[in-house]
Each structure stands twice: as structure tokens, then as C-alpha cells.
Amino acid sequence: MAPKLPIFLDNAATTRCDPRVVEAMLPYFSEKFGNSASRNHKFGWEGEDAVELAREQAAALIGANPKEIIFTSGSTESNNLAIKGAAEMYAKAPVGQTGRGHIITATHEHKAVLDPCKRLQREGFDVTFLEPGEDGIITADMVAGAIRPDTILVTLMWANNEIGTINELPQIGKLCHEKEIILHTDATQWVGKMPTDVERDCIDLMSWSAHKMYGPKGVGALFVRRRKPRVRLEALIDGGGHERGMRSGTLNVTGIVGFGKACELCKEHMEQECERLVKLRRKLETELSKRIEVTQVNGHADKRLPHICNISFGFVEGESLMMGVKDIACSSGSACTSASLEPSYVLKALGVGDELAHSSLRLSLGRWTTEEEVDFAIEQIVKAVEHLRTMSPLFDLHKEGIDISKIVWQAH
Amino acid sequence: MAYSDKVVDHFQHPRNVGSFGTSADVAKRTDVGVGIVGAPECGDVMQLQIKVNEQGLIEDAKFKCFGCGSAIASSSLATEWLKGKSVDEALTIKNTQIVEELSLPPVKIHCSVLAEDSIRAAIADYRKKNGVVAETTAAAH
Ligand SMILES: Cc1ncc(COP(=O)(O)O)c(C=O)c1O
Numbered sequence A: 001m002a003p004k005l006p007i008f009l010d011n012a013a014t015t016r017c018d019p020r021v022v023e024a025m026l027p028y029f030s031e032k033f034g035n036s037a038s039r040n041h042k043f044g045w046e047g048e049d050a051v052e053l054a055r056e057q058a059a060a061l062i063g064a065n066p067k068e069i070i071f072t073s074g075s076t077e078s079n080n081l082a083i084k085g086a087a088e089m090y091a092k093a094p095v096g097q098t099g100r101g102h103i104i105t106a107t108h109e110h111k112a113v114l115d116p117c118k119r120l121q122r123e124g125f126d127v128t129f130l131e132p133g134e135d136g137i138i139t140a141d142m143v144a145g146a147i148r149p150d151t152i153l154v155t156l157m158w159a160n161n162e163i164g165t166i167n168e169l170p171q172i173g174k175l176c177h178e179k180e181i182i183l184h185t186d187a188t189q190w191v192g193k194m195p196t197d198v199e200r201d202c203i204d205l206m207s208w209s210a211h212k213m214y215g216p217k218g219v220g221a222l223f224v225r226r227r228k229p230r231v232r233l234e235a236l237i238d239g240g241g242h243e244r245g246m247r248s249g250t251l252n253v254t255g256i257v258g259f260g261k262a263c264e265l266c267k268e269h270m271e272q273e274c275e276r277l278v279k280l281r282r283k284l285e286t287e288l289s290k291r292i293e294v295t296q297v298n299g300h301a302d303k304r305l306p307h308i309c310n311i312s313f314g315f316v317e318g319e320s321l322m323m324g325v326k327d328i329a330c331s332s333g334s335a336c337t338s339a340s341l342e343p344s345y346v347l348k349a350l351g352v353g354d355e356l357a358h359s360s361l362r363l364s365l366g367r368w369t370t371e372e373e374v375d376f377a378i379e380q381i382v383k384a385v386e387h388l389r390t391m392s393p394l395f396d397l398h399k400e401g402i403d404i405s406k407i408v409w410q411a412h
Numbered sequence B: 001m002a003y004s005d006k007v008v009d010h011f012q013h014p015r016n017v018g019s020f021g022t023s024a025d026v027a028k029r030t031d032v033g034v035g036i037v038g039a040p041e042c043g044d045v046m047q048l049q050i051k052v053n054e055q056g057l058i059e060d061a062k063f064k065c066f067g068c069g070s071a072i073a074s075s076s077l078a079t080e081w082l083k084g085k086s087v088d089e090a091l092t093i094k095n096t097q098i099v100e101e102l103s104l105p106p107v108k109i110h111c112s113v114l115a116e117d118s119i120r121a122a123i124a125d126y127r128k129k130n131g132v133v134a135e136t137t138a139a140a141h
């Protein structure tokens, strides 16, 4: 059966909201519209019950206690609250001074981690940006090597959103617990896809977001450990004292209901879904590598998420490649697709050469991706790469046996 | 960002893709001028070749391009415009005309600049091979 076009292979950017999630949310718009903080009437109780159920569903997905879940507007907010909130709370010197404490992160984190860290750097904290190896992975040894006596916070993503590689998270968690350093992880791409247990994995703070796991946009959570150790955070948003005082503001009840349902569904389907997606991703990677010469899968070959594939096709530029695969919605690390005209900083952090970074596609699979769609994508990508290579001056040089990396290009 | 119909058309049916021989061959031919601008690290490399006849008319032009769809369309369009022009006339082609013809948005203006630069570079190469001193200045950008 021919798939319906265009095909959505950009599930790392966002996902389709599961119809079961939408159904769960609907009553909370105009029937059960109460404010969950209204303690004195039925409308409020309905809202509160719904939020508490969602809190249980979210906690169950990650092996936490429901009391440890703080609802937010998504991972960007959760990351900001975790990083800035912990830094301020555990700072070794007051505002306005230097030497306020040391923070460890990595160069290929999401901007929603990097930018808060850079702000803290300007505000008197020291920040170490670890560099991943070529495989894209941050190991526990790398973290151990960077820890100082004044290290107060380690913030490292569980899995990378552009290349899907998985950092050594449980090991890093154990290390941080031994050294009594708070560990935050941006687990946006991980949670809901892979089994997570904050107890076993020694996580103190963890961000994730509904819209990456078949829930609605604009809602997410921060896990904040309550015991061993009890993590405290300085709030960013002050007001009515909602969410244990860590995040004031009337709760997005409808969104939270959807988030809870999305968590429940992910837990239910995780095992088969993971297996199914790994198969599809492998097919995509092996077929493309086999049929197109000078192709490189970016990041570690095995230590990666089931659903994210990042692949560079030498001698063709990513934006034109996306134009060539017009029936496939995906993304590219090419500079031409970015407002800054810089190629992907994540691929650069891995030491992927600039020209291969420009030539990369990120294809990310999801709950509704079928084998027919993957087959269709393979055919269209093969065709587009061939079309573009007939036009590529670099491919000519390659065929003439000239090493492009050795040419001195005229700057312009 | 949506592409204009003309960009899509040039992208799907590029005009005059190719070259007049291997890089070593064309380096020796005095009737062919080669312009290569850009760099792979910047995500764009444009190669334009012109074949000039005895009357000084550009008889044929070919391009190759590693770059975005707008860069491919700009260079494809450039080859169409070059054919039949004298070398001097060719130098009057401006990137702004390409922008207008292809309805390029502001972020894609540099792709048209690349096309203008490659025209100038190809002509400079042709003139150098034929002992004419180049008086072209590359468009600043
Ligand atoms: C790893 C990672 N962190 C943070 C975010 C931001 O999440 P949100 O859109 O929920 O703010 C994303 C998604 O873009 C992501 O992939």
C-alpha cells in the first residue's frame, strides 16, 4: 500500500498527539474546567483529581513518587528551573560575587541547557563544557575527570536530540551520588521511549516534555528528588505557591491530563514499540548506507535511541536534499537551513567535518511510522542523492580521485 | 519557508548541468573559463564554466553546484542568461536580477551573490588564459 504523503519523519522535533490523549483531555476544556487550586467546590476537586492522576501516571513512568513531579510548560522550562534553581540554592557565594560554584555540562547539549549554563557563567559560576568523543557519548570517566571540590551540579542529557546517542547516565548518576553532587538530566528524548527508574539510575532532577511522546505541546515535568538527597530549588516563577512553591501559576489542567495519559500509553507500549522502531531504524540505516556510497551514520553505532537516525551523504548539501525529498518531513544539520548560517553545533562537537555536517539529514521515527513509509523514504532519498550528485562539483572531484579536504578553497 | 515555483522548476529540471571535461582538461583549454566559488565548509560550492567562441560570444555554459535549492536555481538560471552573451555583456548580470527573477527571500540573497561571483570568476579565468588583464572586482559581500 502506498503511504499517505507527506511522511512525517521528524518525531524528534515533535509528535502527533495520540487520539487517546486528545480524548482524555476533551472534558477538561468546557465541562470539567475547574481550577485545581479551588479547594471548596466540585469544579476545583475535579481539576485536582485529574492533576493528581496525571502526577501518578508521570511518576509511574519513571519510578518516582508522585510528590516528586513538578508540572511545567515543557522541557525548556524544566531545564531552566532545574539548572538555575539548583545553582542558586547550592551556590557557594552570594549574588554578585565570583566563585559561586562549579557546574559540569557538555558542548552538544540542547540550547535549553546551554543557554541557562551560559547565563550562570556570566553570573559568577564556573562552567565546564565537556567535549564528547567522535561517538557523541559523554562517559562517567569524562565527568569524573572534570569534578572539582566546588562542583555543585552536573547537567547532562540522557540522549541527544540530533543524533540519538545515549550518555552513560546510570554510571554518571552513581558517581554524582558518591560525590554528593546534584545530577540533572534533560531526558526529553529518552523518557517514554526507554525504561527509566530514577531510583536505580540515581537521578536527582529530570526534565521531560509531553509533545515528544505523543502528548500535547506546552506541558512537561521536572522530577525533583525528595529523599536521599532531598533536592531543593530556588523558584523562578513566584506567585501563588503552586507545585510545592517551585512553580507558581494556575495549572494547565487540560495539558497535564494529556501529559499523564501520554505517559501511561508510553509505559504500556514501550517494549514492543522500542523493538519495532529499532528494526525500522536499522533498515533505514543499512539500506541507505548500502545503496549510497560515501554515507556516514553519525554518532555511536549501537548506544543510541531506537527512533533517531542522523546520516550524512557526502557531496550533497542538506537543504537541497530536503528539497529533493519533498514528500518526507525531516530536518538537517546544514547551515542553509539554520537562521545563523552555521552548520549543526552538535555534529561539529563530534568532530564531523563541516562539509559532512552540511550534508546531514535527521530522520526520526515514531508511533505511527510504518515499514511502507520507511521503504518509501529510502527510495526517495536514494533518488534525491543521485539527482543532486549529478549536479555536485564535489562529487566530480571525488570521482576524479581528488581529496576534497586537501583543497584550499578561495574564501568569499 | 516555501520556495518559489521558479526555484522548484530549476531544482527539478536544472538547465545546463555539467562541465566541459575533467578539471585537468578544462584547465588547459583556452576557450573555456572556469569559476569556482564558495567552500564546502560554508555549505556552498558553485562551479560555472563558459565556452567562448572566436567572436567572443559565450556559446555554451555549464554549472555544478553544492548548495541549497536557491543556489542551484541561481546557477542554473545564470547559465541560461549567459548563453549568447558577449563576455562584456555577461559582466552586467547582477545578483539582484537573479533575486528578482527567482523571488529569493532575504536569507537567500547570498546564494545569488555566489552566482554573480562565479560568473565573474569564470570570465576572469577565461581572460587570464587569453592574456587579457582582469579588471573585474568581485562583488563584496
Ligand atoms: C533534548 C531536548 N531538550 C529540550 C527540548 C525543549 O523542549 P520543549 O519544547 O518542551 O521546551 C527539546 C526539544 O526541542 C529537546 O529535544
Ligand code: FES
Pocket: A335, A336, B043, B044, B066, B067, B068, B069, B070, B071, B107, B108, B110, B111
Ligand atoms: S547555499 Fe546555503 S543558503 Fe543557499
